[in-house]
Amino acid sequence: MPDPLPTHAGPFALGTFSSGTDAFPGLVTGARVRDxxxxxxxxxxxxxxxxxxxxxxxxxxxxxxxxxxELAGLRVLAPVEPGQILQSGANYRKHVVDLVAAEKESVHGATPEEARADAEKMMDERIRSGVPYVFLGSPRAMCGPYDDIVLPELGEQHDWELELALVIGKSGRNVPAEEAMSHVAAYTICNDLTTRDRLYRPDLKAIGTDWFTAKNADTFLPTGPFLVPADFVGDPNDLRITLRHNGVVRQDESTKDMIFDIPRLIAYVSTTTTLRPGDLLLTGSPAGNGAHWGVFLKAGDVVEAEITGLGHQRNTVRSQA
Structure with a gap:
């Protein structure tokens, strides 16, 4: 257990813990956990x-x-085993503008000023008339907030993507955006790792991205430490997301930068799937991924992450034994 102990907003939080071999649900108050x-x-x-x-x-x-x-004497596991994991991609304005502008410069020969202006215009239009991009993740990719991240044997460009995640607390289908927040029970932290050089299949170019292979390796979704009830978190559209890689700040952004806010995400996904209590919805990752910096994860690296009021993660990276 890292020192100091992780903190959270509100009088209590929830999580899953182990004092030996058996896991148990727990209620966290300060430095203590009630079984x-x-x-x-x-x-x-x-x-x-x-x-x-x-x-x-x-x-x-x-x-x-x-x-x-005593919390310090327990192993902190991933806080919940979700029914399904819904993941929102390309959902932070600055992040997507950076990606689009870089392509316009390198591929289409635009000047930096022209590229950024065009990209910002595209994002403004997407906010007005577009829809979210959402895909499914595997619960088996989850690991605890202090567990080792184990790099798979295939691929070299292993990247971080820190995200605010929410837990559904009420079933719903075709949920109107104005009613969506009543379906949110709690929030947590997820680091949705991606192996960039396994994202596209050269043998199946017409099919497109291979999200299963690139994102669902074991330990590629550190989650937690806790679930903090929504009543304690305040405005989820005004939280700070910060990730450090080997002590260097790589991501540092407000959730205000989301293209599609939580109500619009819930409304969108619920047109396709019935949301059930315990489902997990990831809301996207801001600018500052390893691909942006030209730096990727390798054995021995340390990734530290935090979101306002939700605690922090600290994961050491290692290769497969």
């Missing part, structure tokens, strides 16, 4: 009846009853 096994079998089960569970969690946080542990 919730006497209440639910898993953290995900809390969201099946979130509106009823939340007041009870307030009561438990204020009570000395139950089994309590």
């Amino acid at each position: 919730l096994s006497d209440q639910v079998p898993s953290v995900r089960a809390l969201f099946d009846d979130w509106d009823t569970r939340l007041p009870r969690l307030h009561e438990l946080a204020a009570s000395a009853d139950g089994t309590w542990h």
Whole structure:
């Protein structure tokens, strides 16, 4: 466990922990964790009846009853096992403008000023009339917030993508944007890693991107440390996202820069899939990925990440044994 202990907004947070071989759902208050096994079998089960569970969690946080542990003595696991993971791509304006402008310069010969002006015009139009880009991720890519990131044998351009993620607390299909926030139970941190040089299949160019291979290696989705109830987080469109690679700040942006905000993301994905309690929705990553800096992950690197009020992650990178 890193020092100091991770902090969170509000009087408590939720997570999954281990004091040995068995994992248990826990309620975190400061430096202590109450075992919730006497209440639910898993953290995900809390969201099946979130509106009823939340007041009870307030009561438990204020009570000395139950089994309590010192957080420093526990292993912090990924906080929830989601039903599905929905991932939003190309959802930060500055990030996408940088990518489009770079292509216009290198491929089309535009000047830097022309390229950026054209890219910004494209993004403004996308905000007005476009729709999000969303794909599915594998829950088996998840690992804990302090676990090692294990680089797969294939590929060399292993990249970081820090993201704000939300947990669904109420089922819904075709959810109107104006009602979407009532479906959000909690928030957490996800680092959605990507192997850039495995993203496109040279043998199947017509099919396009290979998200499964590029993004779903084991340990490629460090998640947590906690789930912080939405009531404690404040405005999710005004949170700071910061990632450091070997101590160097690489990503540092506000969620205000999202192209499609959380209500629009929820409304969009729910036109295709029924959202269920415990589903995880990642909202995209801001500018500052390794591809931007020309720096990629290698064994021995340390990645540190934080989002306002949600705690922090610290992952060491290693090669497969």
